[in-house]
Amino acid sequence: MSSICLTIRSSFLTFFLSTPILAEIRERDWCNVVTCHMDTAQAYVWRLQNFVIGEHILTPSPENQTAVKACAISACGNFAVIGTAGGWVERFNLQSGISRGSYVDMSESRSCAHDGEVVGVACDSTNTLMTSAGYNGDIKVWDFKGRELKSRWEIGCPVVKIVYHRSNGLLATVADDLVIRLFDVVALRMVRKFEGHADRVTDMCFSEDGKWLLSSSMDGSLRIWDVILARQIDAIKVDVSVTALSLSPNMDVLATTHVDQNGVYLWVNQAMFSGASGFDSYGSGKAVVSVKLPSVSSKEDSEECRDPDKPVVNHSQFQDSSRLYRQIPDLVTLSLLPKSQWQSLINLDIIKARNKPIEPPKKPEKAPFFLPSIPSLSGEVLFKASDSSNQETGTKADEVGKTAKGPGSPESDFLKQLHSSAQMNDCRFNTLLSVFDGSFYLYLEYFSAFTDYAKGLSSSTLDMELRMLQIIDDDDEQEPEVRPELHSIELLLEYFIHEISCRDNFEFIQALISLFLKIHGETIRRQSKLQEKASRLLEIQSSLWQSVDKLFQSARCMVAFLSNSQF
Template sequence: MSGEGSAVFAAYRPLGYVSNHIPCVVRYVKARKEHLISTVTGRAFQVFKSGKLGIVRVSKQHPEDITAINSTTKYVISASANNIYLWKGGKELVGILKGHQASVFILLPFAHKLISVDTQSFLKVWDIDTKTEELELTFNKDKFEITAVCHPSTYLDKIVVGSRQGLLHLWNIKTTKLIYTFKGWESGVTVLEQAPAIDVLAIGLESGEIYLHNLKYDETVIRFKQDWGPVTGLAFRTDGPPVMVTGSSLGHIAVWDLEERKLASQMRNAHSGDHGGVSGMSFLPGEPLLVTSSGDNSLKIWIFDMADGGAREHKSRTGHEAPPTKIRFYGSSGSNILSAGQASDLRIFSTVSELFNRSMGHASFDRKVSKKHKVTEDPRRMPPIQDFTYETTREMEWDNIACIHRGLSMTTTWTWGKSRQGELKIVHERFGKDQRFATAKATCLTLSMCGNFVIIGYSSGHIDRYNIQSGIHRGEYKHGEKPAHKNPLRSVASDALNQMVISGDSRGIVKFWQFKSLKLMTKVILEAELSFFTLQRDSNLLACVLETFDIVLIDIDTRQVARKFSDGHCSKVTDVAFSHDGRWLVSASLDSTARVWDLPTGHCVDYISFPTAATSIDFSPAGDMLATSHVEDLGIYLWCNKSLYQHINLKAVPKDAEPKKLCLSGDLELEDDKEKLFEIDVEMDAEEEFVSPDQIDEDLITLANLPTSRWLNLLNLDVIKAKNKPKAPPKKPKAAPFFLPTVPGLELTFLLEKKEETEDRFLTQISDLTEFGKALGQAKTEDDYGAMYKLFLEKGPSAIDIEIRALAPEGGGNIPLMEQFLVLLSTELKKKRNFETVNAHLGLYLQIHAETIISSPELRKHLSTVQENMATFWTELQADLDTTLCLSNFCKSSFL
């Protein structure tokens, strides 16, 4: 999502998306030497590595939901509404194909062609290289509604088109002629797939039948039928065994032995049938690995290594099947989010890497029975989780998460360490024995700070305390023999010192109880009915959300109302969250807006709106981001806190102000003439290598990033050379032919004479200056010095030592040349480049030429300039280091 309009938040990224009903696509990338899997998640698509199913990249948001996706060796091709988008490497938009008048739902690339079909049965042929339309075929939907397209192998410029009426056409797209019509089998065609055998096409029908048909002779080779409804996917193994797999709308997968012509095995409930079953399937070429995707937000890889020829789940990446009901950051680092979904599942999402995501399973009345069944057919599955609470104090010793479920008086416990549901089912005996409370339900709960007690509130007005380790009842908060409240409980909380329990009912009565003695201390009556409240334990502030859409802030130490926020929302407030320092309160409402309230001033400092209403929000314990979940949305969205990265000036938002929109991030900026800018001259298989600039910012100090051996020991070079001195004398080079004169030395170098030599050239030859010294003497501008120093850095330690020694008169140089070298170092200091090497070279210069510098006023003058630049340089660096250390120490102290 994009937070350009928000004063506090900026977009970061969504979590929890894996796949929807659009079939996944597999392609092999030579540069990476691995297969990449592309899945659709709404308006964007994701690219996974087949190795560990880690996310490689996520595309930008399309204007509308993606309706089809496919890929070639060069492009990832997606369709949104009536436009087709070409992506380079899955991340850079390089072309848009326009021409369809209806939504495109079929994309078929082959060679340099692309076949696209829209919902009005208009078929277009595009040239991908030139991005131009070559052909358009129009079909009558009443007689021939296109449902599938396939390009048979070895059939040049020909495609097979399947219809909902059951007919199949063989077209030549080059001559625009209908070659042949296959009568079909009186059932709609759902899938067309090329078989490993030439001329044979696999055809899946709505009736569940699968035909392997010979196109050349119009004869059926093999016929199969699955009893699970329409065929939604077809794939063939290419690693040897003659095996075909088919998917169904119920989520089952059938494995067919083509040699024996029978059903070899089946994988029931591979995906959820409530979300369309198996949407896409594809074998990795040359491997016994099957990739499947589904609308249940899952991507799975199956490996065929079973004794009966069947497959087992090898790897998977899953998310919520249904939208989450509540999300909370877990722990003090803010690196994990605990999320409860409407499918009665509890999941952990990592804000660091998708590889750390995991599922804690689905809630079950009997886990032993549930283990024998798939999730979709579990007879003991519990209703969705309505609310949960956790504490990290005892997370590795016993269950540290408690959940209540919709319509139940029972509370379940979960363990973070084992990532599964615990054995305890907490419910008071009164709800089973007393008919007055037969319909009572658990409505709220909290865990004590010590992690030992769970406190549960019910619709009957009771408040019970249990030991979460054993499940034993440890007391009830009540008035004599009467329940704690006359009305249903809405929220319950305990303070950080286990001294107080706070409860609130639907009538707006908030009561304060002694934690240990279970006695009533006092109560506060709110001016309206209470919806829920949230306690910030560090600041002892209680945010009470009223049914009038107002928010009342109570100080639990004084039991007084500290703040009241009115006229904020015009619909029910769904959730509130305190910032990590207790300064801000964020509230979300069903009117699709959220407000940020500044507690010290009592003003609203930010007013934002979402595309859909937020159902749950939470601030990270580190204060760096906000997490939100939304209505009918499977994902969790993360928003960065701008105040941690830049200075922001917050002002009170006027009452009549319009909310700032927060829309999906990475939206495509489409222009009418944008296609003119899209040109490709690079192989798409090759991954572009990022080249860092020499200096990111002129205000930053840059290192040379050379190996330490090139500069660290320059001052001790004499000692190193003495230790590395060879024991045996060097051997003379082999004599060269008599007619080829050589240059004296250890290396064999021929002496080549030039016919023409000018007087300047002669003077240069007799000069004692090195090549570096000659070039340094001619340098005048800063660019010249920068280029000279870049060449100087390429030399080794011994060469650098020789060059610096040759600057002095006794080495063949002169005083002006020594001054030039100091100017060179001073220029690098001004540019804030090559910090470590400049210091090393300056140290070696001073060590070698100390006596010459003392006797030369010109050198001393230039050296004082270098000293001033060095002092300025180091002062800035020291300030940056001190700031960084201060910030890191503050972060460490806040986590402890």
């Protein structure tokens, strides 16, 4: 672990932190953090809740005091065990700071726990056993309460680091021979041995469930060992050696620090996010994958690595309305809209009938007699203008209307978004087809801008926009040039076909299709061109629903099986 500068209160004393130990169980009662510092003969206690140093300083009792090299907190949070460079191991009460006895091996040449430096101490989950490791290669298991030696192992070479997992009772040790050994402190025997590192091992950590052991080395490698299978399941090599590592309790993120690097690097667990069925699909065994650390000044797609024969495409022009899309096969993506928003599209008639007022609205009072007014359908008062201004305004409005309203021209923002999205995406898709070959697959979202616009509208507004396209006096086999509404209905069918094929915004599109067919179902039945689109929509919808329903049935069977199981 890299040294961390720690200043105590008024910065008169500055120590370099060596090993911090934390226990969360007594965070609100008394000090729950113990730290030992470089070349310091005392261990310090801290209150993590208030981020202050505690009132006690843990000092070992021998007269010839040596630097504290290791510390640990018991599972109950009441005791701290510290080991020194002189081989002394002592237990302290964290609440009072009083010594509660030392661990002494009578077989040693002097009265101490180890003949050499203590490199690590650990306590089990029930305060039954305490384990200590010495630099001379001896690992000893003690009775926690009685402080008597129960067992010892001789590795044969100096031990440099130990890591203990309280749930499974396994102690991982690494020595100067670069071999990682796992000991069962309850059964008092060695159970695993892992080899693979070519340089000094800098850090180790267990996963939360105790099934994985992660280790890093100065050779730049980071290896993951399966404790149950007794083999290496993955390994990577970085350009800057790892100095410390820690795996999150959920096993989804790994944090590492590196030599001469100020930042903390985060690694994502592919076994949880890649959607792979099993870890063996990408477990590399003893093969090491080289990975470079990310850098702020890194240059992507350099000129040297670029293929001169391959056409260069400016992707920035496609970033406004389209994006590279990756979706898990056989699944659908929801729109994440509020449930009431898309459900109201289906039950809009019921909502309108329920909200209909019992009494008709009252008309506003008439204006004074000296203001000329004309009746209106909405009940609002309209003031009558002069005849000359009426004629001029009417003539200009007719000219503007004739100019603006051409065949198939959209009249609302809803239709403008629909037509512009269709034209823009058709143009871009044809451009991509002419640039990329068949081996490069680029997925573009059609109508993405239109989908975002429709999701922002209320249910009543969507209903009104769809009803504005309704054809009341339609004849069979009309051309889109005669009735522009038919072209908009055809575009909506193409939009539904595309969105269902993409399996995106699933529940919102289903509700929108239900409302669309309720309004325009009769028009689609009369037009053969629309019937072809509707048949294609039905085919894709049926295929998609069969796959989704199969997933639902599998989930129901699994839930029913687990509910009826007897544990």
